[in-house]
Amino acid sequence: xxxxxxxxxxxxxxxxxxxxxxxxxxxxxxxxxxxxxxxxxxxxxxxxxxxxxxxxxxxxxxxxxxxxxxxxxxxxxxxxxxxxxxxxxxxxxxxxxxxxxxxxxxxxxxxxxxxxxxxxxxxxxxxxxxxxxxxxxxxxxxxxxxxxxxxxxxxxxxxxxxxxxxxxxxxxxxxxxxxxxxxxxxxxxxxxxxxxxxxxxxxxxxxxxxxxxxxxxxxxxxxxxxxxxxxxxxxxxxxxxxxxxxxxxxxxxxxxxxxxxxxxxxxxxxxxxxxxxxxxxxxxxxxxxxxxxxxxxxxxxxxxxxxxxxxxxxxxxxxxxxxxxxxxxxxxxxxxxxxxxxxxxxxxxxxxxxxxxxxxxxxxxxxxxxxxxxxxxxxxxxxxxxxxxxxxxxxxxxxxxxxxxxxxxxxxxxxxxxxxxxxxxxxxxxxxxxxxxxxxxxxxxxxxxxxxxxxxxxxxxxxxxxxxxxxxxxxx
Amino acid sequence: xxxxxxxxxxxxxxxxxxxxxxxxxxxxxxxxxxxxxxxxxxxxxxxxxxxxxxx
Numbered sequence: 001x002x003x004x005x006x007x008x009x010x011x012x013x014x015x016x017x018x019x020x021x022x023x024x025x026x027x028x029x030x031x032x033x034x035x036x037x038x039x040x041x042x043x044x045x046x047x048x049x050x051x052x053x054x055x056x057x058x059x060x061x062x063x064x065x066x067x068x069x070x071x072x073x074x075x076x077x078x079x080x081x082x083x084x085x086x087x088x089x090x091x092x093x094x095x096x097x098x099x100x101x102x103x104x105x106x107x108x109x110x111x112x113x114x115x116x117x118x119x120x121x122x123x124x125x126x127x128x129x130x131x132x133x134x135x136x137x138x139x140x141x142x143x144x145x146x147x148x149x150x151x152x153x154x155x156x157x158x159x160x161x162x163x164x165x166x167x168x169x170x171x172x173x174x175x176x177x178x179x180x181x182x183x184x185x186x187x188x189x190x191x192x193x194x195x196x197x198x199x200x201x202x203x204x205x206x207x208x209x210x211x212x213x214x215x216x217x218x219x220x221x222x223x224x225x226x227x228x229x230x231x232x233x234x235x236x237x238x239x240x241x242x243x244x245x246x247x248x249x250x251x252x253x254x255x256x257x258x259x260x261x262x263x264x265x266x267x268x269x270x271x272x273x274x275x276x277x278x279x280x281x282x283x284x285x286x287x288x289x290x291x292x293x294x295x296x297x298x299x300x301x302x303x304x305x306x307x308x309x310x311x312x313x314x315x316x317x318x319x320x321x322x323x324x325x326x327x328x329x330x331x332x333x334x335x336x337x338x339x340x341x342x343x344x345x346x347x348x349x350x351x352x353x354x355x356x357x358x359x360x361x362x363x364x365x366x367x368x369x370x371x372x373x374x375x376x377x378x379x380x381x382x383x384x385x386x387x388x389x390x391x392x393x394x395x396x397x398x399x400x401x402x403x404x405x406x407x408x409x410x411x412x413x414x415x416x417x418x419x420x421x422x423x424x425x426x427x428x429x430x431x432x433x434x435x436x437x438x439x440x441x442x443x444x445x446x447x448x449x450x451x452x453x454x455x456x457x458x459x460x461x462x463x464x465x466x467x468x469x470x471x472x473x474x475x476x
Numbered sequence: 477x478x479x480x481x482x483x484x485x486x487x488x489x490x491x492x493x494x495x496x497x498x499x500x501x502x503x504x505x506x507x508x509x510x511x512x513x514x515x516x517x518x519x520x521x522x523x524x525x526x527x528x529x530x531x
Contacts, residue, residue: 149493149509276507276514279493289481289494292504424480429498 002128003305006120012239013123013260014075014308017088017214021057025093028084030056035070036063038151039143046076046313055080055317059308063140066151066176072140074309078215080318088215089238097392098342104238104327105334108223112236114245114256122246122259129301130249135179136298139263142311145281149290151176152280153265154312156221157184158208158232159194160255162201167256168194169221169231171312174209174296175277183277183293184269187421188430190227195269195294204268206255207296208248212262212310214239222324224377225331232258249300262310263303270295281315282422283350322351322377329354329373336372337365343373344391352420353381355391363443367412370436378420383437388450400439410438484520488513 010016021029030049036042042060049056055077063072079085083093086100095103119125141151153174160167168190174182186192191207198205210217220235236243245256250266257264277293312318322345330343339359345351354373358365366384373382385391385400405411412435419432426432441447463472481494486508493509505514 147493147509149507274504276505279509289496290506290509291496292499429496 001133004120004126004128006123006126010123010260012214012216012241012244014078014212014214014262014310016260017078018059018075018308021084021087025084025087028056028081028087028093029059031059031061033061036060038063038066038072038074038140040146042074042076042142043144043313046316050316057081057084060140065140066137069138072309073306074140074142074311075212076142076311076313077318078310079218079321079323080313080316082321082323085215085219085321085323090240097390098344100323101326101330101343104219104323105330107237107240108220108225108234108327108331110237111230111233112242114232114236115242116256117244117246117259119246122244123304124257124259124261124264124302125246125249126304127302128249129303130299134298134301136176136182136265137179140309141176144314145287147279147287148281149175149277149279152314153182153209153211153309154314155310156210156213156218157191158210158255158257159191159205161194161227162197162203164228166228167230167232168227169210169217169235171218171221173280173314175280175293177275177295180267180298182296182298183275184296185277185280185291185293188418189224193227195271199271202271204270204297206251206266206268208255208257209265209267209296210258210261211265212308213258213260217243217258218310218312219324219327222322223328224325225328232256249302257302263301263307265296265298266300266302267296267298270297283315283319284420284422284424285315285350286422286424288422317347320347320350325351325377325379326354329356329376329379332372332375333358333369337369339387340369341387342391345379346392346394348394349381352378354379354383355397356382356384357387357389357391358384358440359387360440360443363440366438366440367436370412370438374414374417374434374436378423378432379434380417380419380432381435381437383439386440397439401437404441405437405439412436484515484517486511486513487515487519 057078059075064070082096086096143151158169174184195205216238217235220231244259246259247253248255248257273295274292278290282288326345333340341357344355370382389396389400414434416431417434421430479497483492483494485492489511491510
């Protein structure tokens with residue numbers, strides 16, 4: 001084991017973000033110092049909080065590793081709340097609705113080349129483990145749900161296209177198998193494309209599993225941006241500064257890794273090898289049965305001295321709070337129609353339901369906007385509304401659906417669209433039907449007006465003049 | 477009704493768990509989530525959910 005001192009200012013790290021959270025939004029972070037097991041106990045605590053409709057980031061300072069030693073640190077729910085993600089992006093927590101998506105969209109279109117730093121300035125190189133020192137059992141790896149088949153890392157994976165050299169970062173689950181081995185599941189998307197190219201050449205795929213970083217890194221990794229887009233450059237765009245990278249221990253300059261990460265597993269996805277993996281509770285809220293997945297062999301571990309491992313609470317709100325997909329949906333809708341006001345992927349829609357508000361110029365624009373959004377991730381229900389509807393207020397969206405939509409006229413279904421392999425409602429393994437709903441008022445018809453209270457009367461009659469604060473507070 | 481999942485039962489500890497039907501009859505080896513025994517579909521018990529199994 002190699003241990004060294006490093007210099008860094010934490011400007012784009014997880015712990016830099018946590019310091020900011022403690023200072024500016026302390027109600028968004030809970031720290032648990034009591035010993036706790038990674039086997040269901042962490043998720044039980046989070047479930048209790050969820051039952052109270054509370055979704056703080058929870059930092060565990062005393063979580064057991066797979067050997068039962070209580071010496072680990074982990075954090076979960078870092079992106080479960082939009083206000084905290086807004087803070088992570090340098091916005092006010094109050095700008096958590098369309099302001100956050102619009103700003104994320106703007107920054108993602110201004111990616112920044114990475115900044116390669118020296119090893120002595122890379123906190124992720126404080127400790128380097130290779131060979132017989134590699135033992136994943138030394139880390140807190142969570143077992144989330146009762147039917148899960150093992151303990152899982154849920155985190156971002158970096159790989160490089162062997163032909164173009166473009167980097168990709170995406171979020172995956174990795175099931176612990178042995179002290180230097182995990183399974184890794186890949187949807188048929190970018191990482192799987194990179195893997196398939198290498199596998200056809202009978203070559204392993206070098207990857208870096210990033211177990212902890214700034215929330216912006218994970219937002220970019222979840223974006224499903226076009227293949228040519230480099231999520232590491234997009235992370236720089238979201239952060240407003242180039243992402244700091246450092247040569248990996250295993251491949252040097254051939255595969256760079258984030259220097260401010262908490263911990264990185266460097267290794268290879270093996271070609272032509274499959275093994276049983278799972279079951280695992282997925283974003284659907286259902287247990288995904290056991291499957292066959294590729295194998296990841298760890299060749300090096302680099303970490304901070306006391307790493308905080310980030311996990312994502314699969315199948316719960318954090319899994320559905322997908323600013324990444326929302327940003328990409330806004331990007332694609334903006335390319336399709338002129339006047340997009342907002343795009344929202346509400347958490348209770350599990351990230352596969354999308355609301356779009358537009359100021360339409362023609363009656364064909366809602367469908368075009370919907371088709372653009374439906375090309376992102378596994379989005380399968382899109383509702384388009386006029387710009388007077390707040391798509392972050394589900395009451396308003398439902399109102400538009402009630403009074404501005406007729407199924408025979410405003411509903412389209414597109415069948416057999418590539419989707420998730422874990423959607424239990426699908427008739428096939430990996431396709432779904434997409435539903436496009438136009439809940440906008442037609443342009444060529446004189447429409448009735450919405451009911452309103454006269455503005456001058458609303459301004460004249462103040463609540464505090466009629467109802468005392470105590471009574472106002474007590475009203476249910 | 478189209479089969480979506482198929483239950484396997486571990487020949488060692490008798491617990492059952494399911495796999496997606498798309499993986500059936502492909503010669504794969506499966507891993508019991510309870511006792512970690514590996515086995516093939518042929519070695520599995522009958523493909524029904526085992527009474528009393530939590531899965």
